[in-house]
Amino acid sequence: MLGAGTTLNDRYVLGDRLGGGGMGEVWRADDTVLGRTVAVKVLMPALSEDPTFIQRFQNEARAMATLRHPGVVDVYDYGVCEVEGRRVSFLVMAYVEGESLDRVLRRGPLGVETTMRLVAEVAEALAAAHAQGIVHRDVKPANLMVRAGGGAWCSPTSASPTPPRRGSSRPPAPCSARPATALPRWPPPAT
Structure with a gap:
């Protein structure tokens, strides 16, 4: 049904299929209105x-469109x-130039420094989402993009707003009580 060349809403022309999962497929596409490359996630x-x-x-x-963070795909x-x-x-x-963390890991394990940097970046992105009441619900290597020059991006797969706690207008607390700014940096700053 869908394939390279399929146009959605007279605007997005699908190119290469980038991957897929339980809810849908992700395609690289051309936005013919704004003249840019985008990623399009299509529901099964x-x-x-x-x-x-x-x-x-x-x-x-809706939830992901409100979130602005360097480690979360817009x-x-x-x-x-x-x-x-x-x-x-x-x-x-x-569209994030790079590859999924699961593909990177198929080539072999990452070094300690790289692993700690990626973990810290993902934790910061998730903390930013949690601060807005958004829970990812499917954090795994296939849903984390690693840019060609390094750095991780969380894709908006299975993200959802969390309901407020009973008797409160605030969303549930994130997994960690520490604010994102308190997360460790790797490598540590030179002294």
């Missing part, structure tokens, strides 16, 4: 017919269209 066809999953996918888009757009008579729901986000 069977899930596009399920109102519960459609709502979850739209909630994911969300640009959410859309629904018909392709060959089937409903297609999709999320448009910044």
